[in-house]
Amino acid sequence: MKVYFAGFGPGDPELLTLKAYGLLKEADLIIYPGSLISEDALSEFEAEKVNSHGMKLEEIIDLIENAVKSGKKVVRLQSGDPSIYGAIAEQTRELEKRGIEYEIIPGVSSIFASAASLKAELTMPGVAEFVFVGRPKGRTLDEDYLDVVAPLPCTIVILLGVDKIRYVAEKVAEVRGKDEPAAVVYHASREDEKVITGTLADIADKVEAEGIKRTAVIIIGKALKKEGRRSVLYG
Structure with a gap:
């Protein structure tokens, strides 16, 4: 048997991949981050459910092992996509030490759900490469390198930092100017x-007027204006 690290997506249950859905239906044990995914969102799955919020790494690995x-099928659920701030490397390293096989199932990141809500393309020829x-x-x-990235022709996406929105905006504005387009999407794809x-x-x-302090994506860049030259694809 092996453990499956599955991306749950940004919150909308219809954005869960078919593969992840199938694994959750077959699972005997689902370990999920309760601070990001509510148990109500897992109500249709019959497996035993354990909220990993507040558990130490060793406790999680012992539980999996x-x-x-x-002989149980274990799904270690991750919000969004496991490869983006999923903290899976430290978990998989421990599993490898114990000789436990694992597979990673990608999910829809809140980055892409946010872009969809904004009806925006994050990369545009000549605007954001x-x-x-x-x-x-x-x-x-210790350092976020925003001052290094800001001069480059790119779209800046900030995760886990909406509580520092004023700092982010001011730092990027020092390079790009205060007229640079910016957006924040809270709970992308969810009902609220x-x-x-x-x-x-x-x-x-x-953002501060809305009282948003977590679970939001910051997107900065001229791509949000949806203005740019035609792509070669449709040239």
């Missing part, structure tokens, strides 16, 4: 989704 050795994904510096990060658009001059005020 015992279940797998008992690539996407930078990061988070602002803080307790666990909020989409806030503006510029680096006013986005912080708008």
Whole structure:
């Protein structure tokens, strides 16, 4: 038996992949991050459910190991896509030490759900040639390199940092100017989704007025204006 790390997507159950859905239906044990995914969202799945919020890494790995050795199908659920701030590397390293096989099932990231809600393309010829994904510096990060990235022709996506929206806006505005388009999407794809658009001059005020402090994606860049040259694809 092996454990499956499955991306649950941004929140809309219809954005769960067919493969992840099938695994959840067959699972004997689902370990999920309760601070990001509610147990109500898993109500149709009959497996035993364990909320990993507050558990130490060793406790999670012990739980997985015992279940797998008992012949149970285990799904370790991740919000969004496991490869984006999923903290799976530390988990898989421990599983490898114990000789436990695993498979990673991708999911829809909140990045892409947010872009869809904005009806925006994050990359545009001559406007944004690539996407930078990061988070602002803080307790666990010494430097965020926003001043290095800001001059480049890219769309800036910030995760895990809406509580620092004013700092992010001011730092990027030092390079791009206050008229740079900016948006924040709270709970992308969910029923209580909020989409806030503006510029680096006013986005912080708008977000703070809504009381948004977590679970939101910040997107900054001229691609949000949806103006650019035609692509070669349709040339």
